[in-house]
Amino acid sequence: xxxxxxxxxxxxxxxxxxxxxxxxxxxxxxxxxxxxxxxxxxxxxxxxxxxxxxxxxxxxxxxxxxxxxxxxxxxxxxxxxxxxxxxxxxxxxxxxxxxxxxxxxxxxxxxxxxxxxxxxxxxxxxxxxxxxxxxxxxxxxxxxxxxxxxxxxxxxxxxxxxxxxxxxxxxxxxxxxxxxxxxxxxxxxxxxxxxxxxxxxxxxxxxxxxxxxxxxxxxxxxxxxxxxxxxxxxxxxxxxxxxxxxxxxxxxxxxxxxxxxxxxxxxxxxxxxxxxxxxxxxxxxxxxxxxxxxxxxxxxxxxxxxxxxxxxxxxxxxxxxxxxxxxxxxxxxxxxxxxxxxxxxxxxxxxxxxxxxxxxxxxxxxxxxxxxxxxxxxxxxxxxxxxxxxxxxxxxxxxxxxxxxxxxxxxxxxxxxxxxxxxxxxxxxxxxxxxxxxxxxxxxxxxxxxxxxxxxxxxxxxxxxxxxxxxxxxxxxxxxxxxxxxxxxxxxxxxxxxxxxxxxxxxxxxxxxxxxxxxxxxxxxxxxxxxxxxxxxxxxxxxxxxxxxxxxxxxxxxxxxxxxxxxxxxxxxxxxxxxxxxxxxxxxxxxxxxxxxxxxxxxxxxxxxxxxxxxxxxxxxxxxxxxxxxxxxxxxxxxxxxxxxxxxxxxxxxxxxxxx
RNA sequence: GCCCGGGUAGCUCAGUGGUAGAGCAGCUCACUCGUAAUGAGCAGGUCAGGGGUUCGAAUCCCCUCUCGGGCUCCA
Numbered sequence: 001x002x003x004x005x006x007x008x009x010x011x012x013x014x015x016x017x018x019x020x021x022x023x024x025x026x027x028x029x030x031x032x033x034x035x036x037x038x039x040x041x042x043x044x045x046x047x048x049x050x051x052x053x054x055x056x057x058x059x060x061x062x063x064x065x066x067x068x069x070x071x072x073x074x075x076x077x078x079x080x081x082x083x084x085x086x087x088x089x090x091x092x093x094x095x096x097x098x099x100x101x102x103x104x105x106x107x108x109x110x111x112x113x114x115x116x117x118x119x120x121x122x123x124x125x126x127x128x129x130x131x132x133x134x135x136x137x138x139x140x141x142x143x144x145x146x147x148x149x150x151x152x153x154x155x156x157x158x159x160x161x162x163x164x165x166x167x168x169x170x171x172x173x174x175x176x177x178x179x180x181x182x183x184x185x186x187x188x189x190x191x192x193x194x195x196x197x198x199x200x201x202x203x204x205x206x207x208x209x210x211x212x213x214x215x216x217x218x219x220x221x222x223x224x225x226x227x228x229x230x231x232x233x234x235x236x237x238x239x240x241x242x243x244x245x246x247x248x249x250x251x252x253x254x255x256x257x258x259x260x261x262x263x264x265x266x267x268x269x270x271x272x273x274x275x276x277x278x279x280x281x282x283x284x285x286x287x288x289x290x291x292x293x294x295x296x297x298x299x300x301x302x303x304x305x306x307x308x309x310x311x312x313x314x315x316x317x318x319x320x321x322x323x324x325x326x327x328x329x330x331x332x333x334x335x336x337x338x339x340x341x342x343x344x345x346x347x348x349x350x351x352x353x354x355x356x357x358x359x360x361x362x363x364x365x366x367x368x369x370x371x372x373x374x375x376x377x378x379x380x381x382x383x384x385x386x387x388x389x390x391x392x393x394x395x396x397x398x399x400x401x402x403x404x405x406x407x408x409x410x411x412x413x414x415x416x417x418x419x420x421x422x423x424x425x426x427x428x429x430x431x432x433x434x435x436x437x438x439x440x441x442x443x444x445x446x447x448x449x450x451x452x453x454x455x456x457x458x459x460x461x462x463x464x465x466x467x468x469x470x471x472x473x474x475x476x477x478x479x480x481x482x483x484x485x486x487x488x489x490x491x492x493x494x495x496x497x498x499x500x501x502x503x504x505x506x507x508x509x510x511x512x513x514x515x516x517x518x519x520x521x522x523x524x525x526x527x528x529x530x531x532x533x534x535x536x537x538x539x540x541x542x543x544x545x546x547x548x549x550x551x552x553x554x555x556x557x558x559x560x561x562x563x564x565x566x567x568x569x570x571x572x573x574x575x576x577x578x579x580x581x582x583x584x585x586x587x588x589x590x591x592x593x594x595x596x597x598x599x600x601x602x603x604x605x606x607x608x609x610x611x612x613x614x615x616x617x618x619x620x621x622x623x624x625x626x627x628x629x630x631x632x633x634x635x636x637x638x639x640x641x642x643x644x645x646x647x648x649x650x651x652x653x654x655x656x657x658x659x660x
Numbered sequence: 661g662c663c664c665g666g667g668u669a670g671c672u673c674a675g676u677g678g679u680a681g682a683g684c685a686g687c688u689c690a691c692u693c694g695u696a697a698u699g700a701g702c703a704g705g706u707c708a709g710g711g712g713u714u715c716g717a718a719u720c721c722c723c724u725c726u727c728g729g730g731c732u733c734c735a
Contacts, residue, residue, distance in 0.1 A: 220663025
């Protein structure tokens with residue numbers, strides 16, 4: 001080791017000798033290339049400022065600006081700059097919290113006199129932020145005790161609440177994403193004499209490091225996410241390590257907008273939401289109807305092949321059904337209001353399960369029938385608050401590809417494993433592959449039933465996840481009060497997360513409906529019931545498919561698969577015969593008359609994102625061939641025999657096979 | 661439901677107190693064309709709906725509906 005006034009630290013496997021009192025920034029200067037773009041340091045695995053004083057023997061690694069952790073720091077620091085800008089521009093504002101989030105950050109404020117931000121304010125705020133960046137203000141960490149921290153944030157009620165929560169040790173400060181350090185230390189980052197913010201850190205050394213950011217939108221947000229508490233004004237922004245990374249992100253946002261299923265739904269003439277019908281209630285046009293039909297037929301066939309039986313149940317029901325099921329007790333606010341008819345009260349069903357239990361219970365069941373797998377594309381109605389409706393992804397009338405499986409306790413684990421394999425195989429058939437699951441476990445504060453039963457069901461779900469080899473996280477205490485479940489999430493082509501399938505082991509309905517089966521011991525036993533929606537809903541899944549494929553649906557799902565275009569009117573009869581031949585072979589083909597130029601018709605077909613365009617001219621009539629213009633290919637292919645094209649369709653256009 | 665912002669022709673949008681506009685789409689006619697827009701013409705609007713201010717309202721004010729971005733909730 002060095003002389004007795006020095007320290008030795010390790011970074012990337014190398015040893016560095018530094019004077020005592022040296023900081024991570026000193027190491028960064030000595031540390032070479034890997035430290036060049038460091039915005040913070042990881043010291044003994046803990047995130048620290050570059051100004052952090054190192055100790056002898058520390059293991060220290062750079063946190064580069066472009067890493068996830070580095071971006072986190074950049075975004076958090078940019079959020080502080082946003083707060084300073086707003087406090088400068090609106091003296092007397094209260095600032096609440098400003099954490100980094102995926103791809104950006106936000107900050108919540110309360111403006112004096114209940115004033116609200118408007119979009120135009122973002123320009124002013126951003127300009128002030130750029131001044132702060134240009135000033136190169138330092139981020140200086142200070143540590144206070146609770147008393148002096150409280151004094152520091154006099155007049156800032158939200159900050160004081162955070163300090164109190166942390167000091168009170170009730171753990172309620174823990175969810176506030178690093179605003180305070182633990183153990184009664186109030187850590188603060190100061191930029192100016194008159195601006196400091198409560199924060200655990202770390203931060204970049206200076207605002208000069210920042211600059212590649214953009215404010216995106218304003219929104220309302222409840223303090224601590226609680227709608228009974230004050231609504232604050234939230235500003236969202238994004239921040240990146242470089243101009244190009246910012247530009248790429250903005251490009252991705254534009255791409256996402258171009259893929260928006262609500263926009264493509266209009267452009268491709270798939271569906272719309274007539275105000276005459278009501279919010280969240282879509283109608284499907286012929287093309288969208290065909291897409292639905294293709295999805296649903298595929299689903300029905302796959303379910304039949306996997307040992308399910310199709311059932312059908314009506315949409316309204318007497319209230320007594322939902323009293324028995326418990327829905328009126330715990331789900332009433334999610335249901336359409338009641339209808340009175342001939343002295344009875346009816347409700348539209350919000351779920352299919354009660355009706356499926358009636359089918360199970362319609363006669364005595366033998367263990368030999370189990371597992372009994374009932375499947376329905378069941379349309380349900382839910383009262384969704386107006387603010388949450390979102391195209392097809394969130395509607396008030398939806399069709400679940402719903403199944404309820406009744407099985408004996410000893411079948412449960414195997415049935416769940418089999419079910420999960422089936423779910424994943426189905427999703428893969430639609431071209432989706434990037435899955436993550438969440439296992440939601442019992443909430444000890446809020447559950448009904450026996451703990452041992454919960455454990456049995458949860459273990460069975462875990463077994464299914466493990467045999468499927470699926471990545472999963474455990475959502476401790478995230479289950480609803482009556483059942484543990486697996487939620488399957490996936491990422492689409494541009495990385496957005498969608499929640500799709502849900503598998504739930506129900507401990508309550510079989511009991512509420514007093515379901516039983518006769519076992520080999522000639523005694524009555526209670527079956528388990530598994531709820532499962534695979535697509536989630538047909539509507540939402542359609543939205544996902546449209547966005548995932550950017551409207552260019554795979555051939556097997558394309559409402560129109562082939563457009564046949566005659567070069568001039570002289571070949572229209574031949575074009576019609578090609579359409580006939582394709583239709584006879586089971587393909588969806590149409591044509592467009594030669595009133596428009598060929599270029600215009602090709603353009604139209606391209607904008608409809610059709611997978612195949614066939615152009616037929618005089619040469620093709622003579623030779624019995626077609627010109628093939630495939631979606632996504634650089635140039636068309638001339639003189640292809642119709643047989644060869646049919647063979648191409650056989651490989652490109654057949655629905656996938658579900659191997660489960 | 662709450663906060664912010666929208667709603668003008670089928671679509672995308674211009675129009676800030678004084679005679680409702682453009683492009684695309686639609687229709688008609690001409691053109692018959694070899695791979696992403698042929699030309700001309702025509703038609704199309706209770707400016708979301710209701711109320712108010714004003715000599716006069718798409719424009720200003722109020723209410724309602726509806727859409728978008730968020731919060732909360734959720735398939």
